[in-house]
Amino acid sequence: MTVTLILLAMGLGLAGWLAARARAVAFRSAHGVRAMKSLPQYHAWYVALWIIIPLAIFIVIWSNLAPQLVLQSVLSSPAAADLPQFDFQRRTILNEAAALATGRSATAYNAEARALAEPFREAISQTRMTGIAIALIIGLAGGAWSFLRLRPDFSARTRVERTVMVILLCASLVAILTTLGILVSLTFETIRFFGMVSPVDFLFGTHWGPDPMSDPAHADPTRYGAIPLFWGTIFIGAIIAMIVAIPLGLMSAIYLTQYAAPRWRTWLKPMLEILAGVPTVVYGYFAALTVAPAIRDWATAIGISNASSESALAAGVVMGVMIIPFVSSMADDSIAAVPQAMRDGSLAMGATTAETIKRVLVPAALPGIVAGVMLAISRAIGETMIVVMAAGAAANLSANPLEAMTTVTFQIVAMLTGEGSFDHPATLSAFALGFVLFLVTLALNFIALRVVKRFREAYD
Amino acid sequence: MVSNQPTETMVPVKEASALPSDLTPKMSARDVSVFYGEKRAIDSVSIDIETRYVTAFIGPSGCGKSTFLRALNRMNDTIPSARVTGEIRLDGVDIGTMDVVQLRARVGMVFQKPNPFPKSIYENIAYGPRIHGLAENKADLDEIVQRSLERAGLWNEVKDRLIDSGTALSGGQQQRLCIARAIAVDPEVILMDEPCSALDPIATAKIEELIDELRGRYAIIIVTHSMQQAARVSQRTAFFHLGEMVEYGSTSDIFTNPVKERTKDYITGRYG
Numbered sequence: 001m002t003v004t005l006i007l008l009a010m011g012l013g014l015a016g017w018l019a020a021r022a023r024a025v026a027f028r029s030a031h032g033v034r035a036m037k038s039l040p041q042y043h044a045w046y047v048a049l050w051i052i053i054p055l056a057i058f059i060v061i062w063s064n065l066a067p068q069l070v071l072q073s074v075l076s077s078p079a080a081a082d083l084p085q086f087d088f089q090r091r092t093i094l095n096e097a098a099a100l101a102t103g104r105s106a107t108a109y110n111a112e113a114r115a116l117a118e119p120f121r122e123a124i125s126q127t128r129m130t131g132i133a134i135a136l137i138i139g140l141a142g143g144a145w146s147f148l149r150l151r152p153d154f155s156a157r158t159r160v161e162r163t164v165m166v167i168l169l170c171a172s173l174v175a176i177l178t179t180l181g182i183l184v185s186l187t188f189e190t191i192r193f194f195g196m197v198s199p200v201d202f203l204f205g206t207h208w209g210p211d212p213m214s215d216p217a218h219a220d221p222t223r224y225g226a227i228p229l230f231w232g233t234i235f236i237g238a239i240i241a242m243i244v245a246i247p248l249g250l251m252s253a254i255y256l257t258q259y260a261a262p263r264w265r266t267w268l269k270p271m272l273e274i275l276a277g278v279p280t281v282v283y284g285y286f287a288a289l290t291v292a293p294a295i296r297d298w299a300t301a302i303g304i305s306n307a308s309s310e311s312a313l314a315a316g317v318v319m320g321v322m323i324i325p326f327v328s329s330m331a332d333d334s335i336a337a338v339p340q341a342m343r344d345g346s347l348a349m350g351a352t353t354a355e356t357i358k359r360v361l362v363p364a365a366l367p368g369i370v371a372g373v374m375l376a377i378s379r380a381i382g383e384t385m386i387v388v389m390a391a392g393a394a395a396n397l398s399a400n401p402l403e404a405m406t407t408v409t410f411q412i413v414a415m416l417t418g419e420g421s422f423d424h425p426a427t428l429s430a431f432a433l434g435f436v437l438f439l440v441t442l443a444l445n446f447i448a449l450r451v452v453k454r455f456r457e458a459y460d
Numbered sequence: 461m462v463s464n465q466p467t468e469t470m471v472p473v474k475e476a477s478a479l480p481s482d483l484t485p486k487m488s489a490r491d492v493s494v495f496y497g498e499k500r501a502i503d504s505v506s507i508d509i510e511t512r513y514v515t516a517f518i519g520p521s522g523c524g525k526s527t528f529l530r531a532l533n534r535m536n537d538t539i540p541s542a543r544v545t546g547e548i549r550l551d552g553v554d555i556g557t558m559d560v561v562q563l564r565a566r567v568g569m570v571f572q573k574p575n576p577f578p579k580s581i582y583e584n585i586a587y588g589p590r591i592h593g594l595a596e597n598k599a600d601l602d603e604i605v606q607r608s609l610e611r612a613g614l615w616n617e618v619k620d621r622l623i624d625s626g627t628a629l630s631g632g633q634q635q636r637l638c639i640a641r642a643i644a645v646d647p648e649v650i651l652m653d654e655p656c657s658a659l660d661p662i663a664t665a666k667i668e669e670l671i672d673e674l675r676g677r678y679a680i681i682i683v684t685h686s687m688q689q690a691a692r693v694s695q696r697t698a699f700f701h702l703g704e705m706v707e708y709g710s711t712s713d714i715f716t717n718p719v720k721e722r723t724k725d726y727i728t729g730r731y732g
Contacts, residue, residue: 261540341575345638347538348571349588349645350564359587364578 002063004128005135009055012139013048020047020147027152038157046156049163050146051139058138062131069130070123077119083112186438189431196425197224202432208395208411210429212420219425226433228395232312232405233437236391237380240316240401241323245376248320249327250369254357256328257335269332276325284389287318292390299402310392313401319386326376327369334368335361371448378444382437384409408433484552486511486649486679487532487567492546494527494536501527504546505705507698511648511679514671516690516711519700520731525683526572528700529651532681533567534560550649565592567649568642573658574634576626576641581618584626584637585609588645604644612640613670632663636670643674650674652682656689668693687727691715699723 024040071094074080083090096113099105101120150156194202196219205225214220252272256265292314299307338361346356362369392404393414415430422428485508494502502524509515517525527536534555536542548555555563565588576584585605588594595601605622609615614636618629626637635655642650652671656664671680671693684690690697691711698708699722707714707723718724725731 339575341571341573342577344535344538344571345575345577345641346587348533348535348564348569349591349641350561351587351591352561355591359591360577 002059005055005059005062005131008132008135009052009059009139012055012136012143013052016051016143016147017044017048019143020044020150023147023150024156027150031152035152037153037155042156042160043150043154045160047143047146047150049160050142053163054138054142055135058135062134066127066131069127070120073123073126074116074119077116077123079112079115079119083116183438186431186435189428190435192423193425193428193432196428197221202226202429203436206397208406210415210426212415212418212424212426214426216421216424224425224429226408226429226436228397229406229408229411229433230436231397232391232395233381233407233409235399235401235405236312236316236387236407237319237383238377240313241320241380242373242377244317244320245323245327245380246373249324249372249376250331250362252324253328253331253335254362257332258353258357258361272325272328275322276329278322280322280383280385281389283318283322284385287314287386287390291318295402304402307402308392308404310390310404311402312391312405315387315391315405316401318390319380319383322383322386323376323380326379327372330372330375331365331369334365334372337368338364367451367454371452374444374448374451378441378448381407382409382441384413388413408437412437485509486551488549489528489532490547490549492528492531492544492548494524494531495543495545496539497541501703502531503703507705507708509649509679509681510696512675512677513696514675514680514682514694515696515698516694517681517683517698517700518685518687518690518726519706520726521685523700524703525698525700526653528705529653529681529683532649532651533564533569535564535569565645566647567651568645568647570635570638570642570650570652570655572654574631574638576629576634576637578625578627580623581609581626581629581637582622584641585644588641592645594645608640608644611643611674612636613666613673614640630663632659632666635659635663635667639667639670639674647678649679649681652680654683654685657685664689687715699726701726 021040021044024036024038024043028036028040074094074097075083083093093110093113093116096105096110097116097120100107100113100117101124107114196216198221201221202224203226205222206227207222207225208228209223211220211223256269256272260268288310292309292311295311295314295317296307296309342360342364343356346360347353351359387407387410391406391410393406393410394404395406395411396403398405412430412433415427415433418426420427487509488507490506491504492502492506493500493504505528517529519525530536531544532548532555534544536544537560550558550563550566555567577587579587582605585608586595586601589601589604595604606615606619609618614633617633618624618637626634629637635658639650639655656667659667668689671682674680675695682690682693694711696709697711697714699706699714699718699720701722707718707720709719714723715727718727
């Protein structure tokens with residue numbers, strides 16, 4: 001159905017394009033090249049866009065509307081009168097009839113469905129005819145209207161330009177609107193959650209242990225203290241991971257920009273960036289199967305008796321390795337952005353390369369480096385797979401990196417994939433956690449962008 | 461203002477040959493060639509640079525005068541494809557055998573575009589003394605900073621704002637800050653690579669005045685594309701063309717009585 005309409009739109013568009021182009025070429029031979037304000041292909045595109053864009057809008061609306069229309073006409077048919085009133089059965093029969101009508105299944109289990117198949121088929125073909133008719137009217141109207149406006153001095157070029165701009169604007173709005181949509185739905189569910197558990201208990205409580213099997217009407221607020229989760233997230237993502245990622249990322253950036261021969265650099269930089277492309281689930285099992293047992297064995301070897309096989313340290317270290325390319329490539333960019341004149345000035349004073357890096361390049365590049373670290377932190381605290389696989393599920397509030405810890409992201413996964421129903425506070429708490437996480441990463445990204453912006457202005 | 465004629469009064473120049481024999485040169489170059497990859501940018505240049513003189517390198521763009529200047533403190537080392545052959549001596553010692561850090565402390569450099577570090581004015585000057593350990597304590601360092609700024613003629617303009625960023629100064633002030641920064645480590649030679657090309661005429665006049673004041677203390681080599689500037693500030697002039705040093709002698713001789721035809725053509729504006 002939709003496919004037919006899309007083909008129709010493309011066909012009409014192509015016809016309009018060719019007709020308009022032919023007309024513009026005719027104008028050109030009649031009035032001369034000088035009289036034309038736009039090239040023939042702009043006239044062509046002008047008409048084609050006037051056909052395709054209204055049709056595209058129509059197709060989007062129609063493909064949502066058509067199933068409703070079909071259903072309505074089926075329900076008003078005499079055969080629908082003896083449908084059972086009970087909603088579940090009713091829907092099953094209707095689905096079966098639809099499958100029968102469109103040929104997806106050969107026979108139906110319910111007799112009613114078989115009776116309804118014929119009205120269904122009729123309704124579908126009727127709707128299809130209506131859709132094609134409306135599409136033809138829209139396409140022809142748009143084409144005719146725009147075609148009649150073509151003149152030798154018609155500035156189709158600027159109009160096409162403007163339309164292209166609007167299309168590009170819409171494309172970028174999709175991303176922004178999606179973000180807003182996420183925020184709105186998160187906010188809505190979070191408010192529902194805070195109706196059951198007070199924000200104070202949630203944000204400042206120190207015990208986390210929601211029970212999805214408890215009575216949803218009487219949520220126990222002492223089981224929804226998210227502090228251990230926030231601490232686990234910060235400890236793994238912002239402390240342990242950064243202790244690994246900042247020095248290694250910074251040093252590799254310095255090596256790559258200042259010491260590496262160009263030939264090495266062209267090899268090393270892409271290889272480092274491959275690290276960023278490794279799926280996080282791969283890091284996850286590396287953390288769980290290799291790093292975590294190694295850390296446990298090492299802890300046992302130095303005399304720590306009850307070392308856990310899941311530890312904040314394992315997750316944090318692997319996350320740090322994952323983050324290295326982020327820190328390194330931001331630091332690389334901002335060190336490379338420090339003018340060569342700064343470096344020359346320092347070297348000409350008799351400074352060594354290391355002194356130049358420490359005293360001139362890194363201080364000058366610091367805002368960019370800080371921004372890189374912030375983006376890396378926001379990436380690390382939103383990271384899920386590594387902590388799911390290596391950090392454990394126990395909500396411990398502890399500063400011991402060898403202990404199992406859990407994070408906000410882990411608990412979101414745990415709460416949403418559990419067997420609790422969607423109006424239970426245990427499930428809803430996932431949205432509140434997501435909301436907090438979203439706000440924190442948003443703030444980090446915002447600050448990072450501001451820092452980078454101010455830094456860019458320094459070397460104009 | 462700087463006198464228009466080259467001053468010959470402070471130290472008399474007896475002869476204007478390329479290799480004067482009666483003075484011990486501060487720096488001397490013998491058969492120096494510089495290559496960028498396969499391309500020869502400088503071809504067998506031999507020259508003696510004397511202390512207490514301002515020596516100007518003139519010549520059309522791309523003649524290799526800046527390249528040769530950068531060879532004198534081994535700044536070409538920072539360009540991977542650059543290769544220098546021949547021999548350059550500072551006080552009789554081959555600079556190729558010297559520690560590059562020591563060499564650059566003795567042979568300072570001022571660049572075409574002012575390049576103060578994005579640090580305070582004070583820290584800009586203190587940079588060299590700090591890395592070379594020239595100051596015993598804070599008072600020492602303060603004194604070095606003040607003396608360097610005074611010599612660069614910048615002290616009165618900045619003494620109340622030493623903590624302000626060096627990049628906040630005007631272009632001319634920034635360039636004098638860079639000169640002060642170079643002076644702060646007590647160099648013997650100062651190389652200046654077109655130090656006024658990014659400045660307006662008033663700032664240029666100030667820098668030229670400063671160069672004239674400084675020459676009593678250091679050997680100064682200035683690369684310039686302005687013949688008027690060479691005539692105003694220098695006592696010795698070397699004319700470079702297509703990677704060769706065509707002629708070297710006292711500034712007055714070069715400008716009034718050049719020996720080589722090519723020099724005459726350039727001086728009279730036939731090309732360049």
